[in-house]
Amino acid sequence: xxxxxxxxxxxxxxxxxxxxxxxxxxxxxxxxxxxxxxxxxxxxxxxxxxxxxxxxxxxxxxxxxxxxxxxxxxxxxxxxxxxxxxxxxxxxxxxxxxxxxxxxxxxxxxxxxxxxxxxxxxxxxxxxxxxxxxxxxxxxxxxxxxxxxxxxxxxxxxxxxxxxxxxxxxxxxxxxxxxxxxxxxxxxxxxxxxxxxxxxxxxxxxxxxxxxxxxxxxxxxxxxxxxxxxxxxxxxxxxxxxxxxxxxxxxxxxxxxxxxxxxxxxxxxxxxxxxxxxxxxxxxxxxxxxxxxxxxxxxxxxxxxxxxxxxxxxxxxxxxxxxxxxxxxxxxxxxxxxxxxxxxxxxxxxxxxxxxxxxxxxxxxxxxxxxxxxxxxxxxxxxxx
Ligand code: KG4
Ligand code: ZN
Numbered sequence: 404x405x406x407x408x409x410x411x412x413x414x415x416x417x418x419x420x421x422x423x424x425x426x427x428x429x430x431x432x433x434x435x436x437x438x439x440x441x442x443x444x445x446x447x448x449x450x451x452x453x454x455x456x457x458x459x460x461x462x463x464x465x466x467x468x469x470x471x472x473x474x475x476x477x478x479x480x481x482x483x484x485x486x487x488x489x490x491x492x493x494x495x496x497x498x499x500x501x502x503x504x505x506x507x508x509x510x511x512x513x514x515x516x517x518x519x520x521x522x523x524x525x526x527x528x529x530x531x532x533x534x535x536x537x538x539x540x541x542x543x544x545x546x547x548x549x550x551x552x553x554x555x556x557x558x559x560x561x562x563x564x565x566x567x568x569x570x571x572x573x574x575x576x577x578x579x580x581x582x583x584x585x586x587x588x589x590x591x592x593x594x595x596x597x598x599x600x601x602x603x604x605x606x607x608x609x610x611x612x613x614x615x616x617x618x619x620x621x622x623x624x625x626x627x628x629x630x631x632x633x634x635x636x637x638x639x640x641x642x643x644x645x646x647x648x649x650x651x652x653x654x655x656x657x658x659x660x661x662x663x664x665x666x667x668x669x670x671x672x673x674x675x676x677x678x679x680x681x682x683x684x685x686x687x688x689x690x691x692x693x694x695x696x697x698x699x700x701x702x703x704x705x706x707x708x709x710x711x712x713x714x715x716x717x718x719x720x721x722x723x724x725x726x727x728x729x730x731x732x733x734x735x736x737x738x739x740x741x742x743x744x745x746x747x748x749x750x751x752x753x754x755x756x757x758x759x760x761x762x763x764x765x766x767x768x769x770x771x772x773x774x775x776x777x778x779x780x781x782x783x784x785x786x787x788x
Contacts, residue, residue, distance in 0.1 A: 407769060408472070410479040410504075411762025412465065414497030415489025415517045416548065417441075417448045419460035420758035423472035423479065427523075427766025428530035432471035433752070433759045436460040439592065440674060446585040448548075454492035461500050468758070476508055483513040483765030485520065486775075487785030488549065494781035502777055513765035514775040517756075518787045519565065521545045521722040522556055523764035524749040524757070538717030538745070542568075544707045546731075547723030547756075548577035548592070551640045551703075553710055554787065556720070561771040565787050569638030569710055572616060576699060577725045579642040583649050583695055587688060588666035589680050597692055598728050599677035600684060604693030611648050611698040614641040638710035640702070649695055661685060696730055704734045708742055719746040727754040 406426045413420040422433040438456045442448050469475060484501035487494055505512035522543045529537060540557045553569035574582070577594055584593025589600065616639050653659060665683045669675050684692075703725075711719055721735055726748050739746035753760060768774075 407480045407766065408474055408478065409481050409483050409513070409762040409765050409769060410465070410469065410474075411515075411758035411760075411765065412461075412482065412484045412497045412501050413517070413520070413756060413758040413761045414457045414461065414493050415485045415487070416493060416756060417453050417456075418756040419457050419464050420756060420761075421461075421465040421468035422757065422759035422762050423468055423474055424527065424759050424762035424766070427763050428527060430527065430531065430759045431474070432468045433757055434464050434468040434471065435752075435757055436464050443591050443674065444670075446591045447581060448490070450490045450492055453490055454496060457493055457496035461496055465500070465504075476504065479510065481511040481513055481765065481769050482508075483515050483762050483768075484779075485517045485761050486514040486779065487517065487782035489517055489781075489783060491781060491783040494783065498779060498781045502779060506777055511769065512775045512777070512779065513768050513773070514779055515761045515764045515768075516785055516787045517761075518545050518550060518552060518554070519563070519764045520760035521547065521749075522554065522565070522720060524753040524760035525720045525722050525747045527759065527763035528749055528753060529747055537747070540714075540716050541718040541720050542707070542711045542714060542716040543720040543722060544703065544726075545723045546576050546703060546721065546725040548581060548594075549575050550723065551576045551642070552787075553638050553707065555714065555716065558767070562767050562773060567787065568714065569640070569706070571640040571642060573641050573643040574646065576640070576642055576703060577723070579646050579699065580725065582646045583692075586646070586650055587653070587692065588662050588669060589684075589692070590669060590675055592724075594725055594728060596677050596680055597696055598730070600681060600689055601693040601696040601730065603681065603684075604686070604689030604691070606693040606697035608690035609652060609694035611645055611694065614644055614702055616641050638706055638713075640706060642699070642702075645695065645698060649691065652691060656687065658687060658691075661688070696728070700728070700731050700734050703731060704738050707735075708738055708744075711744055712742065716744075719744050721746060721748050722754060724755045727751045
């Protein structure tokens with residue numbers, strides 16, 4: 404029998420992506436059209452522009468993904484699409500296009516949660532490498548521009564089970580990277596440029612106080628360690644405080660004039676690269692950037708490992724755009740090894756948004772016959788269950 408080929412489509416934010424994945428474990432093609440150049444002048448994603456760019460890109464991107472896979476519209480077995488969460492107008496482009504394709508081609512339609520996609524990016528690549536030894540339950544940290552969420556993930560007889568055991572109370576970690584980059588005039592998106600610049604600064608130069616989580620644990624989201632009498636707990640994050648602390652630091656250390664000069668110099672360049680930004684940064688800025696990244700990484704790694712130990716999980720997954728961060732990866736590798744816990748990340752291209760992860764997450768649904776109807780609608784705040 405011919406192996407199942409699923410065409411995945413992803414348009415939840417600022418990447419128009421299409422991919423073909425075979426049997427949920429072989430990436431046959433993976434095409435991503437980035438909108439960075441469109442949103443760069445605004446220092447963040449402009450939702451209306453994102454929808455317009457998706458409309459422009461979706462047809463050629465899907466066509467290329469099919470061509471590169473040696474497939475056709477007719478030969479693929481199913482169409483998978485990101486239903487949410489994400490920007491409503493952006494999601495709508497992918498969902499409408501996938502529905503139209505499924506209807507016209509009379510193929511099954513599969514709806515995928517974007518966060519589930521990020522988790523399956525890890526599984527997809529491990530299976531592709533031949534790793535069949537992953538222990539469960541896995542604790543998955545999905546850390547991106549829109550999310551800093553912890554899920555317990557486990558395969559079940561029909562599909563997967565996910566349980567949310569922690570999340571950010573305010574800004575997502577990627578959002579903090581992007582906002583700090585914007586306020587320091589380093590460009591957009593913030594994560595990759597901060598990752599690059601941090602290597603040139605002293606991460607011990609500025610001390611940020613640990614994030615203080617206000618309020619009580621959220622009811623219904625806490626979990627008790629198996630066999631323990633200790634009360635259930637949540638494993639939440641908070642990143643709006645550190646962004647304000649960076650802003651205060653620039654104010655109290657008179658960094659504003661240099662910052663304005665950099666903002667103007669970067670505006671003159673067409674599409675500045677990290678090296679261009681580096682040339683425009685003084686030691687004080689590089690130290691601040693390195694210290695910010697160190698504080699973010701310590702908090703993410705510390706809280707995640709604490710949750711992993713309390714919940715007694717078998718494996719750790721770290722996925723989403725921020726999982727591309729080099730310091731985060733090495734810190735997780737070091738700390739997880741010390742805790743005797745295997746940790747898995749997707750490769751960098753599959754850490755950030757892509758459609759291969761959507762096609763991979765759709766495969767268990769295909770096997771279970773869990774198809775979506777043509778009434779499928781985009782859900783900007785779709786929860787993962
Ligand atoms: O998963 P993703 O592509 O889109 C969302 O679902 O949000 O994540 C994008 C986020 C952005 O905030 C970006 O700044 C961050 O991931 N990011 C990074 C790195 N590469 C991307 N953050 C830190 N270090 C990186 N190397
Ligand atoms: Zn994402």
